[in-house]
Amino acid sequence: MPEVILHQYDTSPFSEKVRICLGVKDLAWSAVDQPVIMPKPDLVPLTGGYRRIPVMQIGADIYCDSQLIVRELERRYPQGPLYPAGSEGLAAAVEQWSDKVLFPSTVMAIFGSIGDSVDPAFIKDREALSDQQFNVAGMKAMAPFAIAQIKAHAALLAQQFADGRAFLAGAEPCLADAAAYYNFWFVRNFAPGLSDRFDDLAGFDAWYDRVTAIGHGRREALTPVEALEIAASAQPQEVDTLPADAELQGKTISLAATDYGRDPITGTFAGSTQYSLTVARNVPELGLVNVHVPRLGYSIASL
Numbered sequence: 314m315p316e317v318i319l320h321q322y323d324t325s326p327f328s329e330k331v332r333i334c335l336g337v338k339d340l341a342w343s344a345v346d347q348p349v350i351m352p353k354p355d356l357v358p359l360t361g362g363y364r365r366i367p368v369m370q371i372g373a374d375i376y377c378d379s380q381l382i383v384r385e386l387e388r389r390y391p392q393g394p395l396y397p398a399g400s401e402g403l404a405a406a407v408e409q410w411s412d413k414v415l416f417p418s419t420v421m422a423i424f425g426s427i428g429d430s431v432d433p434a435f436i437k438d439r440e441a442l443s444d445q446q447f448n449v450a451g452m453k454a455m456a457p458f459a460i461a462q463i464k465a466h467a468a469l470l471a472q473q474f475a476d477g478r479a480f481l482a483g484a485e486p487c488l489a490d491a492a493a494y495y496n497f498w499f500v501r502n503f504a505p506g507l508s509d510r511f512d513d514l515a516g517f518d519a520w521y522d523r524v525t526a527i528g529h530g531r532r533e534a535l536t537p538v539e540a541l542e543i544a545a546s547a548q549p550q551e552v553d554t555l556p557a558d559a560e561l562q563g564k565t566i567s568l569a570a571t572d573y574g575r576d577p578i579t580g581t582f583a584g585s586t587q588y589s590l591t592v593a594r595n596v597p598e599l600g601l602v603n604v605h606v607p608r609l610g611y612s613i614a615s616l
């Protein structure tokens with residue numbers, strides 16, 4: 314059975330980023346399909362409150378946020394580098410740009426265009442997730458602007474292909490490609506014809522097709538119950554702590570995303586790296602699990 318378990322759903326754009334990275338590494342993995350809206354009774358016991366998708370599970374280690382998931386994939390499975398030598402920081406910076414700058418335009422363009430035909434339960438869920446920032450009427454008004462923004466972002470990427478390279482950082486695909494790609498994948502699949510092909514941006518469509526062709530690695534299916542059983546029968550990996558965080562060791566803390574979906578994860582501080590923060594949680598039905606979040610974009614509070 315594959316070690317890597319991805320809690321996801323097929324229509325999730327951040328999951329698509331991770332699925333392409335699994336393809337770059339040609340990894341075997343199990344997909345646990347989770348609900349698209351709350352409640353998520355088979356996810357929240359693992360994460361301790363975090364509800365967003367995707368979440369990666371390896372045994373009793375739970376990795377929240379695609380940003381940390383891809384970093385952990387790289388640490389454990391270095392083949393098919395996601396952070397290629399000489400472009401490590403650049404790949405991560407392109408990811409930040411895509412997640413934080415391009416993604417909001419993508420959401421606005423898609424839901425401003427198709428919002429009226431979307432299940433009202435989904436709209437209500439996303440309004441709550443975003444503290445009412447997700448607003449279909451507002452997005453409708455902004456959709457033409459958002460579409461123009463998406464095209465202007467695509468033009469930035471297209472500049473990279475002027476020298477004939479196949480992928481953003483060179484001849485091989487990396488995180489930059491997966492991260493830049495998923496926004497266009499989201500538009501293309503959910504509001505086709507809107508702003509998804511750019512024949513006039515030399516090299517862009519051919520790049521998009523090359524990233525699609527990478528695929529998702531070797532995917533199997535796992536039930537949520539099986540995933541919980543795997544967590545219950547495993548022990549978390551040992552984690553180190555950065556010297557700067559030593560005073561937090563053993564303290565009760567809470568970690569939370571700072572943008573949306575800010576449900577806190579409370580537990581005992583268990584470790585940190587330059588990129589991540591970890592809490593240990595003792596869950597009645599699972600035993601000890603370690604929940605990891607990225608440092609970037611997450612707050613930490615001592616309780």
Ligand SMILES: N[C@@H](CCC(=O)N[C@@H](CS)C(=O)NCC(=O)O)C(=O)O
Pocket residue numbers: 324325326327328348349350351364365366367377378379380412442574
């Ligand atoms: N920064 C997070 C963002 C994740 C995110 O916004 N995921 C969307 C789905 S693609 C989500 O969780 N939506 C609400 C939900 O599924 O409950 C990440 O990179 O994983």
